[in-house]
Amino acid sequence: MTFVARRAFGRARAQPFSDAPLSALWERLSGRLGSESATMELKWMREEVRTRRSVASVTAITSPIRKREDMEWEVGELRKMVDRRLKGEPLQYILGSQPFGPITIKTRAPTLIPRPETEDWTIRLAALLEERFPVRGGGGVLRMLDLCTGTGCIPILISHLRSQAGGITAAYGVDISTKAVLLARENATDQSLTLSSGIASHDGDPEGECYGRFNRGHRTRNVIGAGATDGAQRSSFDVIRANIFQENFAQEVLSGMGLPFDVITSNPPYIPLDEYERLPNSVREWEDRRALLGDLPTHKSGGDSSNGRGLAFYHRIAEIVSTDGVLGANGVVALEVGHTQAEEVREILREVTGGVSATEVWKDPWAVPRVVVGYR
Numbered sequence: 602m603t604f605v606a607r608r609a610f611g612r613a614r615a616q617p618f619s620d621a622p623l624s625a626l627w628e629r630l631s632g633r634l635g636s637e638s639a640t641m642e643l644k645w646m647r648e649e650v651r652t653r654r655s656v657a658s659v660t661a662i663t664s665p666i667r668k669r670e671d672m673e674w675e676v677g678e679l680r681k682m683v684d685r686r687l688k689g690e691p692l693q694y695i696l697g698s699q700p701f702g703p704i705t706i707k708t709r710a711p712t713l714i715p716r717p718e719t720e721d722w723t724i725r726l727a728a729l730l731e732e733r734f735p736v737r738g739g740g741g742v743l744r745m746l747d748l749c750t751g752t753g754c755i756p757i758l759i760s761h762l763r764s765q766a767g768g769i770t771a772a773y774g775v776d777i778s779t780k781a782v783l784l785a786r787e788n789a790t791d792q793s794l795t796l797s798s799g800i801a802s803h804d805g806d807p808e809g810e811c812y813g814r815f816n817r818g819h820r821t822r823n824v825i826g827a828g829a830t831d832g833a834q835r836s837s838f839d840v841i842r843a844n845i846f847q848e849n850f851a852q853e854v855l856s857g858m859g860l861p862f863d864v865i866t867s868n869p870p871y872i873p874l875d876e877y878e879r880l881p882n883s884v885r886e887w888e889d890r891r892a893l894l895g896d897l898p899t900h901k902s903g904g905d906s907s908n909g910r911g912l913a914f915y916h917r918i919a920e921i922v923s924t925d926g927v928l929g930a931n932g933v934v935a936l937e938v939g940h941t942q943a944e945e946v947r948e949i950l951r952e953v954t955g956g957v958s959a960t961e962v963w964k965d966p967w968a969v970p971r972v973v974v975g976y977r
């Protein structure tokens with residue numbers, strides 16, 4: 602997983618800020634990031650502060666006093682952002698969002714920041730799904746499952762791209778982290794989709810975040826689009842908190858979703874423990890360890906052929922995909938993999954019976970084998 606740079610808008614000139622306070626902030630940032638990155642990041646921070654200001658302010662700023670106050674406020678906010686950045690916090694957490702294809706995904710620590718390689722294959726997958734389940738050919742509602750959904754970026758982008766052609770998606774996301782589930786719900790709502798109340802959780806609320814904020818029911822559904830009152834069918838995204846390793850996952854968690862799925866996606870944790878320990882601090886100290894580490898604690902003790910190679914989730918996902926009735930007749934599976942894992946994951950998918958009959962590997966824009974795609 603590479604660190605994400607926000608999209609650059611043209612080549613940045615060195616020190617483009619004429620105001621003294623901004624110039625001082627730029628000096629501090631460029632000492633750490635270099636002049637080009639400092640220029641771009643400070644511009645993005647200023648854009649974000651101004652957006653927040655314009656959303657918050659109800660009256661136009663007309664008087665010189667208000668203008669000066671506003672500028673002081675802006676510099677104060679920028680100083681806070683620069684301080685956070687200098688402590689190593691990823692820019693996306695400071696800005697609170699990351700572009701992902703044509704949409705913007707909200708980002709908040711410690712939920713994994715969507716990566717450009719994931720964005721790339723998700724767009725490619727949307728095109729493949731359009732060939733296999735064409736909207737205009739009466740493809741009906743595309744049924745999608747995203748395991749380890751994080752911010753929900755993958756199903757939300759697929760839903761968005763299909764909706765451009767008038768298609769409807771019924772997507773489900775599963776994640777073990779309550780913070781990720783809450784964020785995925787926010788992201789879905791941001792895409793003009795509505796949510797019903799409550800978080801579905803299959804083992805209570807061990808992180809203690811749902812209760813009190815939402816209702817106390819365990820199996821209440823959150824269906825984006827369920828709020829439609831005009832009778833029109835809408836795309837939906839049901840986000841469920843569950844552990845994909847729990848016993849009877851398919852029977853207990855997936856059966857409530859109305860099987861089978863046309864497409865199952867996952868960008869699971871896949872970094873082996875020894876690689877995890879060598880990740881940059883900006884990743885290890887800010888992003889959830891559970892979002893990255895592909896080895897389970899039991900694998901440390903050996904006895905499993907995938908021990909220490911970050912493959913635990915793929916074995917489990919292959920079992921889920923091959924469970925009777927989970928993947929539909931024309932179904933597609935797309936799994937993001939680490940830079941050396943594609944062939945092993947392909948083998949894992951091939952080995953389970955009843956899952957997929959053909960597989961292929963897609964490379965990312967940096968020519969790294971990045972996604973294993975399986976076809977029913």
Ligand SMILES: C[S@@+](CC[C@H](N)C(=O)[O-])C[C@H]1O[C@@H](n2cnc3c(N)ncnc32)[C@H](O)[C@@H]1O
Pocket residue numbers: 712713714715716719748749750751752753754755775776777778781843844845846867868869870871889891892893
């Ligand atoms: C690599 S992140 C991917 C997030 C998102 N799909 C993306 O591409 O940006 C993996 C996600 O898996 C979740 N996760 C880790 N262990 C899990 C488990 N046992 N069951 C369900 N989700 C899990 C983490 O909370 C994290 O959000």
